Each structure stands twice: as C-alpha cells, then as structure tokens.
Amino acid sequence: MSHMRFRTNVAPIRRSQESRIGIRPHPLPGIAETVLAERPSVPLHCLRPATLRHAAERFVGLFPGQVLYAVKCNPEPAVLRALWAGGVRHFDCASAGEVRLVRQMFPQARIHFMHPVKARAAIREAWEWHGVRDFVLDSAAELTKILEETSGSFADLGLVVRLALPKGSAVYDLSGKFGAEPAEAVRLLRLARSVAARVGLCFHVGSQCLDPESWRRALELAGDVIAQSGVELDILDIGGGFPVSYPDVTPPPLEDFIAAIGTGLARLALPAYTEVWCEPGRALVAPAGSVVVRVEARRGDTLFINDGVYGSLSDAGVPGFRFPCRLIRASGPAPSSELVPFSFFGPTCDSADRMKGPFLLPADTREGDWVEIGQLGAYGTCLRTAFNGFDQAVMVEVRDQPLLETPGYCRIERAA
Numbered sequence: 001m002s003h004m005r006f007r008t009n010v011a012p013i014r015r016s017q018e019s020r021i022g023i024r025p026h027p028l029p030g031i032a033e034t035v036l037a038e039r040p041s042v043p044l045h046c047l048r049p050a051t052l053r054h055a056a057e058r059f060v061g062l063f064p065g066q067v068l069y070a071v072k073c074n075p076e077p078a079v080l081r082a083l084w085a086g087g088v089r090h091f092d093c094a095s096a097g098e099v100r101l102v103r104q105m106f107p108q109a110r111i112h113f114m115h116p117v118k119a120r121a122a123i124r125e126a127w128e129w130h131g132v133r134d135f136v137l138d139s140a141a142e143l144t145k146i147l148e149e150t151s152g153s154f155a156d157l158g159l160v161v162r163l164a165l166p167k168g169s170a171v172y173d174l175s176g177k178f179g180a181e182p183a184e185a186v187r188l189l190r191l192a193r194s195v196a197a198r199v200g201l202c203f204h205v206g207s208q209c210l211d212p213e214s215w216r217r218a219l220e221l222a223g224d225v226i227a228q229s230g231v232e233l234d235i236l237d238i239g240g241g242f243p244v245s246y247p248d249v250t251p252p253p254l255e256d257f258i259a260a261i262g263t264g265l266a267r268l269a270l271p272a273y274t275e276v277w278c279e280p281g282r283a284l285v286a287p288a289g290s291v292v293v294r295v296e297a298r299r300g301d302t303l304f305i306n307d308g309v310y311g312s313l314s315d316a317g318v319p320g321f322r323f324p325c326r327l328i329r330a331s332g333p334a335p336s337s338e339l340v341p342f343s344f345f346g347p348t349c350d351s352a353d354r355m356k357g358p359f360l361l362p363a364d365t366r367e368g369d370w371v372e373i374g375q376l377g378a379y380g381t382c383l384r385t386a387f388n389g390f391d392q393a394v395m396v397e398v399r400d401q402p403l404l405e406t407p408g409y410c411r412i413e414r415a416a
C-alpha cells in the first residue's frame with residue numbers, strides 16, 4: 001500500500017505500516033484494482049491528478065484574465081500541486097489557515113484574502129508574514145480594520161469591494177450573507193480609492209450556477225456601480241460558481257460562460273490596465289474526486305454505507321445532489337446488469353444522515369459490495385467531521401477518468 005496514506009482533518013492521522021507519504025508508484029493505480037486489492041473498510045478518497053491538471057489548463061487557457069483557485073473547495077495539498085502544475089498561480093483564500101497552507105507550498109503564489117469579514121489577527125498575519133496584498137471588504141468597518149492591521153502601509157495595498165447581487169438562479173444562492181448594496185458599494189469604492197494603491201470590485205453569483213446570463217447581468221450591475229463611483233478600477237473580479245455535470249444535470253459548456261462574460265466585459269469598456277479575475281472552485285476540482293464507500297447493510301432499496309452527510313457526502317443530504325455511482329464487487333456472483341434506484345443512509349445514528357438520491361446501482365447490490373461515488377472533488381473531503389466516531393479515511397491518487405466521463409460508468413467492476 002505504498003501509494004496510500006491515511007489522512008483525516010478531524011482526528012490524529014492514522015498511518016498504516018505500509019503507508020509512506022510522498023512516494024507515488026508510476027503509473028498510478030486504477031480505482032477498481034485498488035479496491036479489489038486493498039478491500040478498504042473505511043471510505044477511500046480517490047484523487048485524479050491528471051484530471052485536475054487538465055481542468056486547470058483548460059480554465060487558464062479560456063479565461064481572459066487571472067484564475068484564482070477558491071481554496072476552500074478542496075485544500076488537499078495534492079490538489080493544490082496538480083492545479084499549480086496546470087498553470088494556476090493565484091489563490092483565493094478566506095482564512096489564515098488557507099493563507100498559511102498556500103504560502104507554505106508555493107513561495108511564488110499570489111494569494112488574495114477574499115473573505116469580507118476577517119479576524120484582525122488573520123489580516124495582520126497575511127499582510128506581515130505571507131505577502132498578501134489584496135483584501136476584500138463589504139463595509140466601512142472592515143475597511144478601517146484592514147487599514148489598522150496593515151499599519152497604514154498603503155503603498156501596495158489592494159482593496160476589493162464585494163458587491164451584493166440580487167437572489168440568482170444558482171443551486172447554492174449566496175446573496176444573503178455578503179456584499180454591499182450598490183449605493184454602499186459606490187461609497188466604498190471611493191473610500192478605497194483614497195487610501196489604497198489598487199482598487200477592485202468583485203461579486204459571486206452563487207455556486208453551481210447553470211445560467212451564463214447570470215454573469216452578464218451581474219456585470220451590468222457592476223457597470224452601474226463603477227459608473228456612479230467615478231473610480232477607475234484596477235481589478236474586476238467576476239467570482240466563482242461555474243457549474244459541473246451530475247447525472248441529472250448537464251450545464252452549458254464552459255465556453256458559453258466565457259462568451260457571456262466576454263460580452264458583459266465588452267459593454268463596460270474598462271481601461272486596458274484593469275485586470276479581470278475569476279475564482280472557480282467546483283469547476284476545477286469536482287470531476288477529479290470520488291469516494292469509494294462500503295455497503296454495510298441493505299434494507300429494501302436503502303443501502304447503509306460507511307460515509308454520509310457528516311462525512312464527505314453532505315451535498316447528497318439536504319441539497320439532494322445526485323452523484324454518479326458504480327458498483328465494485330470483490331467476490332461472489334457477477335452483479336445483476338439491471339440498474340435500480342437506491343437511497344443511502346450514512347453511518348451515524350442521526351436520522352438526518354440520509355441521502356435520498358436516487359442512486360442507480362445493480363438490482364442485487366448487497367452487503368460487502370463497494371460503491372464508487374463520483375464528482376466529489378469539490379466540497380466533499382473538506383467537509384468531513386468526527387461526529388459519532390466516523391472520522392477515518394484513506395486517500396489514494398489514481399489514473400482513472402472522471403466517473404461521469406467513463407463510457408458506460410454504470411458498468412460493474414468485479415474481480416477476475
């Protein structure tokens with residue numbers, strides 16, 4: 001098991017005798033062969049570095065500006081390394097912990113502190129120790145806080161005003177929490193202009209936003225605010241929210257979003273020196289991660305599995321995401337070729353630890369089978385908790401294609 005390492009962010013790291021950090025076999029193993037050989041009794045987190053690198057290259061190639069990776073989405077060092085290899089050099093961090101992690105890994109990275117409400121100690125640490133120069137704000141109080149904690153050294157301070165957007169069409173609407181209303185944003189832009197070396201405006205349309213027009217509309221609103229403020233922007237940041245596919249959702253291609261953003265930007269006629277930024281999270285990493293769970297029991301069309309909404313499957317809970325699944329069976333008869341809908345229960349004693357799906361699996365799925373659950377590279381591994389003692393997991397880097405892009409992903413794996 002030299003290519004595996006035990007990890008958890010919620011309990012002391014458990015290591016196996018065989019695990020050795022940093023040593024990867026070449027070529028990387030496949031998921032099915034790993035499961036059949038290792039028969040994991042805890043969730044197996046599978047990471048596809050080639051998929052990550054490719055997604056980063058594609059985004060960086062298409063976007064007309066700087067691509068900031070939203071670190072919160074998946075801060076796993078192997079993920080950051082693969083994105084760096086794909087050309088990502090800017091990182092959107094929201095806490096001192098994220099800033100430290102990125103700086104430790106990449107001395108050359110440009111780190112931007114994009115949380116509108118920061119701890120004073122976090123601002124100071126980011127500024128003094130980690131070379132962070134750009135900070136987001138959505139209130140005058142936060143502006144004062146940033147100025148105080150960066151000791152008035154305004155020579156290279158960047159201040160980016162977060163604009164509130166009206167409630168949009170994203171699956172995760174984020175309009176309720178952050179952002180200055182347009183009139184306040186105008187006031188903040190002028191204030192920022194008087195004290196900072198660089199001034200920007202940013203917004204976030206919400207996560208898994210399926211409509212390219214959302215960005216065009218947001219840019220229109222941003223244009224009104226910019227015009228009213230009379231401030232010439234150094235930075236315009238159009239946020240994250242780019243969607244990925246799930247079994248019941250096929251979003252428009254990334255090119256359509258880039259085109260809508262291009263149209264919106266052209267209408268603003270920004271000065272040539274204005275940098276355009278974006279902050280994708282999900283779109284860069286979701287297809288690269290999956291989790292292999294074990295079926296501990298079956299009752300009718302419900303499977304009790306060893307991961308759940310307190311683990312890496314919270315999006316399968318109340319948000320009701322349907323993830324692609326495939327069965328991996330190590331021994332016994334070949335699984336049925338008939339696929340039927342199942343729902344899942346997670347391992348904790350909370351009845352809210354339920355995932356209604358439906359998830360399509362072979363009709364004879366049974367205790368002792370494994371299920372690979374795909375499209376979990378974003379907001380999966382990083383949301384795990386230690387609730388009820390289910391905090392162990394194993395991680396492996398693999399060479400597989402994303403599950404959704406594997407022809408006939410409902411296909412069943414079985415030992416020879």
Ligand SMILES: *Cc1c(COP(=O)(O)O)cnc(C)c1O
Pocket residue numbers: 070072073092114204206207208239240241242279280281282283378
């Ligand atoms: C979470 C977040 C992102 C990333 O969102 P995705 O939907 O994963 O692309 C980007 N910017 C901000 C400010 C965020 O809070």
